[in-house]
Every structure is written in structure tokens, then in C-alpha cells.
Amino acid sequence: MMTETLSQVLAGLTASDVKVDQSGRIMIKDPEKARQLQELADEVELAATNSGCNHNCKTE
């Protein structure tokens, strides 16, 4: 259920809708979408980042 809602909220969100502010925080252009995403993001587990640099660069 959560994944369906997440998909709906993310639908139509373009790269141009995303900005970074002077503190490095992400700003979503549409405040309603930003609010919905914030609520749903709390249910998404904190994923693993790349644990070191250059892992995937130009990987086939």
C-alpha cells in the first residue's frame, strides 16, 4: 500500500522540481508533494549508500 502511494507521489516529479538550498537540504517545488513525500519517506528504510568512492563508475 505504501509503495503504491509512494509511486503516485513520485509520479510526475521531474529533476527540475528538485533544488538544493544553502544548507544542502532538498527543496521540492510543489509544497504539497514535498509534504506527502516527507510523510512517506519516514516509512522508507535508510538505505545503504556506496560504502566507498568510484564503485560503479562506467560499470557495464
Added chain:
Amino acid sequence: MSTEFGGDEGPVAFDRERAFSLRNDSFHLILLPTEQCNFRCTYCYEDFSVGRMRPETVQGIKRLIDRRLVDLRLLHISWFGGEPLLAVNVIEDVSSHIMTAARSSLRYTGDITTNGYLLDTTMVDRLVAVGVRDFQISLDGPESVHDRTRVRADGRGSYRRLWQNLLAIRHSEAPITVVLRVHLTPVNLPTMPDFLTQIRNTFLDDTRFSVMLKPVERLGGPNDAIMDILDKGSRSSTLAQLEAIVGGDGPAGRLPDSPVCYAARPNSLVIRANGMLGKCTVSLTHPANDLGRLCPDGTLQFRNDRLHPWLRGWETGDWDALHCPADGFTLGEPTLLQIGPAPRRDA
């Protein structure tokens, strides 16, 4: 669909990765405390034009982190260079500041990509003390091969001291993980079965150690034109054969790496030694990777007009552009989604 990174690449995984990348309670900083290096690896793409991080940039990083600590749940710091251990005081300064300032609810993790030459057990202990516990160290094969490509700045080899340091870590009880990144080239490939067997027998019964096999790529260094790389058509089978020697499951309890490069994540930033901001640690001097600068008060002068192409994979659903957003952009011909005129590769 399962990936070589151990994750899924279905639509649910895509949305979850995307949502994670947009979270403001997670922040990944890749910090270059110096861009100088004590090695001159023959395939290196860096130009060593920037020196040690200046005090005002160190202060800016600490102020930036202070500004964000109030709403962060996960702070991940990756130390990169140059050779970051040449500026270990900067690492200790920033990291100890985080450990002092952080609330108990903050999950703070630190990793470092180092050539390992200065990584004796005393250095390991210093890093562990400030929360840097995950290490990536590169090897190019046995001594006779490694010392031809991972050359010190004075022209001498680096293998013996590196191996000595790795053995000392193996015999220590340091609470760390070590990814041995083994580079593959057509020249070192014949040595790999025996070398990887030696690696396996020496290190891999210790769950702190794992091996990552990585073909060397042409990433913009001065030797790209004369450098031989593995044939792309046979890479998968070559890698599969070699991975069978070293297992490939990684240390117990370690999460598989994400299939998404940090450069594609809005909540990840590179801060260079000179305070410039970027997304990618390879295309360091490419104009499209100049995303602004960090001010001493911790504020960012961020170039949002240059952000879009790094995020294009989220818009198109293209996993390749998420694995490596620089590929086909700063590392190749510009894509249709690029904003504005094509950046010059020689700029």
C-alpha cells in the same frame, strides 16, 4: 531483477531509492581533505592541482554539519582524495567535531578510500576513534605487477608496505571492515587466479575483509590513450570466474552496496579540498561538476542550474544513469537531457 550489486532493480526498488535520495534526514558528504597524493598510479585521472584543505573550508564543513544536525538521522562521511591520510589531521578535526556535536539519535558512519600506504595499526586506531571504520584499499595484483602501476610519487613500488599494513590489520582486533578493491587489466589478468587465491587464504576467513573486483577504466587520466582495458564483451564471464575464487558475499552483516551512485542522489555532495562543491569524484575538473562552493559560515552557494543532468536517471527510469550519471555526460558524449551547451571535455 537482481543486480551485480546485490539489490533489486524493479519499480518498487526504484521508488524506494528515489525516496531515500530525497530525504532530508539523510546526508552523505564526500570530503577531500587533500588532493595531493603520495602515489602516481598509471591510470589515475586526478591532476593533483589542489593541495590540503584550508582551515576556512574545514570550518565551513563543521558549520554546515552543525546547521544540519538538528534534523539528521543518518550522516555518512566518505573520505577521499588525493590520498586522504596525508591530511589525517583534517579527518580527525571534522570527525571528532561530529562525534562531539551529534545527538545520540544520529547514526553517523565514516568510510575512507585510501591507498593504504600510511595505514599502519596506529593510524587505524586513530581513525576508529573518530568513527571512520570502513576502508577501501586498492591492489593491482602480486608485487611484480602491482608495483608497475601503483607507483609512489618517488617512482618506487608500494606493495611491500601495503601488504605489511594489511597483515597487521588482519592480526589486530580493530572493529573495521576492509574492502580490498582488486583492479583488473589485461596485463594483470593472468596473475589473478593465484593472487586472489592468496588473498582468500590470507584474509577472507576474517569477516572484516572482502574483495571487490573492478576493471580499470579510462576515466580521463593522461595515460588513457595508451592504456589497455578489459574487453567489455567478455567482462561478465571473466568477473564471474574470478569472483568464484573469492566468494563475493562480502563480510557478514554488511549491507550490499547500493546500485545508485552517490552522484545521482540529491542528498549527497562532494566537497573538494578547495571548498568547491561537486557530485562526482571522477570528473573533478569538469565544468558540469562544479556545483558551487562552501562558505566558511557553512552555507552553500549552490548551482542548482547544474543539478538536473546528475538526476536525470530518476526522471527517465534509466538505471544506467543511476549507476554512473557521469557516463554519457561528463565522461562521454552529452545526453539529450543535458541543460545548455555541451561542456567541453578539454575545458
